[in-house]
Amino acid sequence: MKFLSKKATCNSHGQDSSYFLGWQEYEKNPYDEVQNPEGIIQMGLAENQLSFDLLESWLSENPDAAGFKKDGESIFRELALFQDYHGLPAFKNALVEFMAEIRGNKVSFSPDNLVLTAGATSANETLIFCLANPGEAILVPTPYYPGFDRDLKWRTGVEIVPIHCSSSNGFQITKPALEEAYEHARKRHLKVKGVLITNPSNPLGTTVTREELNLLINFIDAKGIHLISDEIYSGTVFDSPGFVSITEALVDRNMQNSDVWDRVHIVYSLSKDLGLPGFRVGAIYSNNKTVVAAATKMSSFGLISSQTQYLLSVMLADKEFTRNYISTNQKRLKERHDVLVLGLQDIGISCLSSNGGLFCWVDMRHLLKSSTFEAEMELWKKIVYEVKLNISPGSSCHCTEPGWFRVCFANMSEETLNLAMQRLKFFVDSTTTHRRSPGSPKKMFLTKWVFRLSSYEHEPER
Amino acid sequence: MELISNSNSNNQQLLSRIATNGGHGEDSPYFDGWKAYDNDPFNYTENPKGVIQMGLAENQLSFDLIEDWMKTHPRASICTTEGVTEFKDIALFQDYHGLPAFRNAVAKFMGKTRGGKVVFDPDHIVMSGGATGAAETITFCLADPGEAFLVPTPYYPAFDRDLKWRTGIQLLPVVCESSNNFNITITALEAAYENARKANIRVKGLLLNNPSNPLGTVVDRETLRNIVTFINKNNIHLICDEIYAATVFSQPNFVSIAEIIEEENVICNRDLIHILYSLSKDMGFPGFRVGIIYSYNKNVVNCARKMSSFGLVSTQTQHLIASMLSDDEFIDSFISESSRRLAKRHKILTNGLSQLGIGSLKSNAGLFFWMDLRRLLKEPTYEAEMTLWRMIIKDVKLNVSPGSSFHCTEPGWFRVCFANMNDETMEVALRRIKVFMKKQMMRRSNLRLSFSSRRFEECAMTPRMMGSPHSPLVMTPHSPLVHAS
Numbered sequence: 001m002k003f004l005s006k007k008a009t010c011n012s013h014g015q016d017s018s019y020f021l022g023w024q025e026y027e028k029n030p031y032d033e034v035q036n037p038e039g040i041i042q043m044g045l046a047e048n049q050l051s052f053d054l055l056e057s058w059l060s061e062n063p064d065a066a067g068f069k070k071d072g073e074s075i076f077r078e079l080a081l082f083q084d085y086h087g088l089p090a091f092k093n094a095l096v097e098f099m100a101e102i103r104g105n106k107v108s109f110s111p112d113n114l115v116l117t118a119g120a121t122s123a124n125e126t127l128i129f130c131l132a133n134p135g136e137a138i139l140v141p142t143p144y145y146p147g148f149d150r151d152l153k154w155r156t157g158v159e160i161v162p163i164h165c166s167s168s169n170g171f172q173i174t175k176p177a178l179e180e181a182y183e184h185a186r187k188r189h190l191k192v193k194g195v196l197i198t199n200p201s202n203p204l205g206t207t208v209t210r211e212e213l214n215l216l217i218n219f220i221d222a223k224g225i226h227l228i229s230d231e232i233y234s235g236t237v238f239d240s241p242g243f244v245s246i247t248e249a250l251v252d253r254n255m256q257n258s259d260v261w262d263r264v265h266i267v268y269s270l271s272k273d274l275g276l277p278g279f280r281v282g283a284i285y286s287n288n289k290t291v292v293a294a295a296t297k298m299s300s301f302g303l304i305s306s307q308t309q310y311l312l313s314v315m316l317a318d319k320e321f322t323r324n325y326i327s328t329n330q331k332r333l334k335e336r337h338d339v340l341v342l343g344l345q346d347i348g349i350s351c352l353s354s355n356g357g358l359f360c361w362v363d364m365r366h367l368l369k370s371s372t373f374e375a376e377m378e379l380w381k382k383i384v385y386e387v388k389l390n391i392s393p394g395s396s397c398h399c400t401e402p403g404w405f406r407v408c409f410a411n412m413s414e415e416t417l418n419l420a421m422q423r424l425k426f427f428v429d430s431t432t433t434h435r436r437s438p439g440s441p442k443k444m445f446l447t448k449w450v451f452r453l454s455s456y457e458h459e460p461e462r
Numbered sequence: 463m464e465l466i467s468n469s470n471s472n473n474q475q476l477l478s479r480i481a482t483n484g485g486h487g488e489d490s491p492y493f494d495g496w497k498a499y500d501n502d503p504f505n506y507t508e509n510p511k512g513v514i515q516m517g518l519a520e521n522q523l524s525f526d527l528i529e530d531w532m533k534t535h536p537r538a539s540i541c542t543t544e545g546v547t548e549f550k551d552i553a554l555f556q557d558y559h560g561l562p563a564f565r566n567a568v569a570k571f572m573g574k575t576r577g578g579k580v581v582f583d584p585d586h587i588v589m590s591g592g593a594t595g596a597a598e599t600i601t602f603c604l605a606d607p608g609e610a611f612l613v614p615t616p617y618y619p620a621f622d623r624d625l626k627w628r629t630g631i632q633l634l635p636v637v638c639e640s641s642n643n644f645n646i647t648i649t650a651l652e653a654a655y656e657n658a659r660k661a662n663i664r665v666k667g668l669l670l671n672n673p674s675n676p677l678g679t680v681v682d683r684e685t686l687r688n689i690v691t692f693i694n695k696n697n698i699h700l701i702c703d704e705i706y707a708a709t710v711f712s713q714p715n716f717v718s719i720a721e722i723i724e725e726e727n728v729i730c731n732r733d734l735i736h737i738l739y740s741l742s743k744d745m746g747f748p749g750f751r752v753g754i755i756y757s758y759n760k761n762v763v764n765c766a767r768k769m770s771s772f773g774l775v776s777t778q779t780q781h782l783i784a785s786m787l788s789d790d791e792f793i794d795s796f797i798s799e800s801s802r803r804l805a806k807r808h809k810i811l812t813n814g815l816s817q818l819g820i821g822s823l824k825s826n827a828g829l830f831f832w833m834d835l836r837r838l839l840k841e842p843t844y845e846a847e848m849t850l851w852r853m854i855i856k857d858v859k860l861n862v863s864p865g866s867s868f869h870c871t872e873p874g875w876f877r878v879c880f881a882n883m884n885d886e887t888m889e890v891a892l893r894r895i896k897v898f899m900k901k902q903m904m905r906r907s908n909l910r911l912s913f914s915s916r917r918f919e920e921c922a923m924t925p926r927m928m929g930s931p932h933s934p935l936v937m938t939p940h941s942p943l944v945h946a947s
Binding site for chain 2: 303
C-alpha cells in the first residue's frame with residue numbers, strides 16, 4: 001500500500017459513506033417484481049426512467065442517426081476518427097439550443113463557450129482544477145450531493161467548506177450563512193475561490209429563488225470569487241415557481257459586461273433531463289475564455305464518445321421532439337412526485353415543498369428516537385434492512401439537522417412506488433402501534449397479512 | 463477595456479496554476495505542425511497543394527472491414543430497430559465496473575493481440591477516457607506531486623501533459639541512442655535512477671511504451687526481462703503502455719509484459735505491474751474514447767476504478783465494442799488483414815524513401831516510422847532540426863514530427879505517420895519528397911558546414927529548445943549548451 005499515492009490510500013473518494021453503503025445493500029438484494037418481490041427497493045438513485053418510450057420511438061423513426069449514417073451515407077469512419085476536443089460542432093450547437101429551450105429561451109448560449117466532458121462528474125472536477133489550487137476552498141450549501149466530496153476534492157486537493165442551511169427557512173441560502181462560511185474558511189487559513197450551488201437542488205428538489213441568486217451574485221462580486229451553478233436538473237422542473245438560471249439573473253441585472261460575468265460557470269449534463277447517465281454527456285459553460293480554453297484541453301481526459309455525440313446531435317436538433325419531450329417529461333415527473341408526496345402524507349410524513357428534481361426531501365424527524373445522527377442512522381438501517389427501501393440519510397448529504405432523508409421517485413414504476421409506500425406505511429403504523437400499545441399482536445398480524453397479500457398480487461406464479 | 467496584460471495577471475490570481483501554466487504542452491512544435499496542416503489541409507481534389515498530414519498516428523487502413531461488419535450486425539447498435547430493446551438498460555447503466563460483456567470482450571481481445579499467449583482477467587479491467595485518461599489515472603494512483611516516473615526517450619510528446627499536468631509529477635528521461643538502435647539499456651536505466659537520487663527526487667515508476675511511439679519497434683524479450691529485474695530491485699512500478707500491440711506487422715513478434723511475468727525464471731512482484739491499453743490505434747477508433755487500465759495490483763484496480771468515474775466509456779460504445787470484439791471470426795481476420803495492410807504501406811514508404819537516400823530506423827510496428835534526416839541538417843543541432851522541419855512543412859508541404867518534440871537527444875530524426883491516408887495521397891507525399899531531395903542534392907554541393915556563434919545564440923535563446931529543467935536537451939552531450947562550452 002505504501003507503493004501507491006496518497007490519493008489511492010485515503011478515503012476522499014467518499015465511498016465509505018452511507019450513501020454508497022445503501023447502494024451496496026441494494027445490490028445484494030435488489031427488488032424485482034417477479035424474481036425478488038421481497039428485495040430492497042432502490043429509492044436512493046436519482047435516475048429519470050419515466051420517459052424512455054419517447055426516446056425509443058424517436059430512435060425507431062430516425063434510423064440514420066442510430067446507424068452512423070447521415071443522409072443515408074455511412075459516416076462511421078469520420079465519427080470513429082473524430083477526437084477533436086472542441087467537440088462535434090453539430091452536437092454543441094444542438095446542446096446549447098436545448099439548454100436555452102429549457103430556460104424558456106430567455107437566455108441564449110454560444111457553442112464557443114461550451115466544453116464537453118464525460119458526464120457532470122468530470123465537468124465539476126475539471127472546473128475545480130481550473131479555478132482552485134490544492135489547499136484552497138469552495139463553499140457549498142448543505143445539504144449537498146454526496147458525490148461532490150469525491151468530484152470536487154479527491155484528486156484536486158481542494159477543500160469544501162459548507163454553507164449551513166436549515167429547515168427553519170426551507171433550507172434557503174442566507175447572507176449570514178454565506179458570511180459565516182467565508183469566515184470559517186478564513187479561520188482555517190483556506191483561501192476561498194468560489195461558491196458552488198446546485199440549481200435545482202439535489203437533494204432538496206427545489207429551485208433556487210431569485211432572491212438567493214441575487215444574494216449569491218452580490219456575494220461573489222464583493223469577494224471577487226467564482227460561482228459554479230450546477231444546473232443538471234434544470235429540465236426536471238415541473239411546477240412553479242419555475243426555474244431561474246444564474247444566467248437569467250445576471251442578464252436581468254444587466255451584468256453582461258461586469259467582472260462577475262466572467263466568474264460564473266454552469267455545469268450541465270443529459271443524465272437527468274434526458275435520462276441517459278450511461279452515455280456520459282456533460283458540459284461546462286463559461287463566458288471566461290481562459291477557463292474555456294483550459295477546460296477544453298483538460299477535457300482530453302474525458303471526452304464524449306463521438307458515436308454518442310452524433311446520435312444526440314440529431315436528436316436534440318429535432319425541435320419538435322425536444323419540445324414535446326421536455327413538457328411530457330415534466331408532466332410525468334409532477335404526477336409521480338405527487339404520488340410520493342400524497343402517499344407519505346397518508347402516513348403522516350411530510351416533505352419539503354419541491355418543484356423539481358427526481359426526489360423529495362422527506363422529513364422523518366418525528367420518527368427519530370432522539371434528535372441525533374446516531375438515531376438517524378438507526379432509523380436508516382431499519383428502513384434499509386426491515387422496510388427494505390434504500391433511501392439516502394441526510395447526514396450523507398452533510399445536512400446539519402438529523403432526520404431528513406432523500407427519497408427518489410423517478411427510477412421505478414408506479415406500482416413499485418406504491419408498494420414502497422405500503423411497506424413504509426406498515427412500518428410506521430407498527431412502530432406507532434408498538435409505541436402506543438406494545439401488546440397488540442392481533443393488529444400487527446392483520447397488517448402483516450395485508451402486506452403479504454398486496455405483494456402477492458404481483459407474483460401470480462411462485 | 464482592460465489591457466491584455468492586466469487581464470492576464472487577473473487570470474493568474476483568479477484561476478488555478480494548472481489552468482494558467484503551459485503544462486498542457488500545446489506550445490510544443492509537435493502541435494505547430496498540426497496547426498500548419500489545419501490552416502491548409504491537403505485534399506486530393508479540392509486542395510491538391512495543401513499540407514499532407516503525416517504527423518497524426520491514426521489507423522485508417524481498415525475501416526471498410528468494420529463498416530461491413532456493422533452492416534451485418536445491426537443489433538450491435540442499441541439505437542437500431544433490432545437493438546432498441548436494450549436501449550433503456552444500456553442508457554441507464556453507469557456502473558463504473560463497466561458492462562460485463564464489454565470487459566469480457568476487451569479481455570479476450572487483449573489476449574488475442576498477444577498471440578493468445580496470455581489470458582487477461584476481466585475483473586482487472588478498468589475503463590478510462592481513452593489512453594489519455596488511462597495514463598493520467600494510473601499516475602494519480604501511483605505517485606504524489608513532486609515524485610517521478612522514468613521514461614525512455616524518445617517518447618510520445620503528450621505524455622508530458624497526460625502524466626504531469628494535473629498530477630504534479632515529473633518525468634525523467636532514460637536516454638536511448640541511435641548507436642544501438644535506441645534500445646533501452648541497463649546502464650541508461652541505472653544512470654537515470656541515480657540522477658534522480660542525486661536530485662532528491664523520488665522515483666515511483668518506469669513508463670514503457672511497447673511497441674514504441676515514435677520508434678515503431680518492439681522491445682525484445684531480454685530487455686523486458688532486464689527491465690523487470692530493474693524495477694523489482696528498486697521496488698518501483700512498471701507501467702506498460704501497449705496501445706500499439708496489434709499494429710505489429712512483421713517479425714519479431716510482440717512480447718507483452720504480461721507474457722514476461724509468467725516466465726518461469728522471472729521473479730516479479732506483480733503488484734508493480736500495470737498495463738495501459740486502448741482501441742484507438744489497433745482498431746482505429748480514437749473517437750470512441752475506449753481506454754483501459756489493466757493492473758495486477760488489486761488496490762490499484764480498486765482505486766483506478768473509482769477514478770474512472772471521471773472518464774467512463776459511453777455505454778452506447780461499450781455495447782457496440784462488446785458485440786464487435788466478441789465476434790471471434792471477425793476479429794481474427796481483422797487483426798491479420800490490418801497487419802497486412804500496415805506492412806504493405808510501411809514497405810512502400812520506407813523503400814521509396816531509401817531509394818532517395820533517406821534511411822529510417824528498422825521497424826515492425828506502429829503507425830509511423832522513425833526517419834533519419836541527420837545528414838540533411840546544416841549542423842547537428844536542434845536549431846538546424848527546426849529549420850529543416852519548417853522547410854519540410856513550408857516547401858515540401860508535409861507535416862512530419864520533429865524528434866525534439868519527442869525529447870530525442872539526437873537532432874535530425876523525424877516521425878512519419880503512414881496509416882492515416884489513402885494510397886493516392888501517399889504517392890503524392892513520396893513524389894514531393896523526391897522533388898525536395900533533388901533540390902537538397904543541389905544545395906548540399908554549395909553548403910559550408912560551419913558553426914557560427916550567431917546561430918549558437920539563437921539556439922540558446924529559443925525557449926522551446928530548452929524544454930523543462932529536466933529535459934534531455936539540457937543534459938545531453940548533443941545539447942547546444944554543451945557545444946558552447
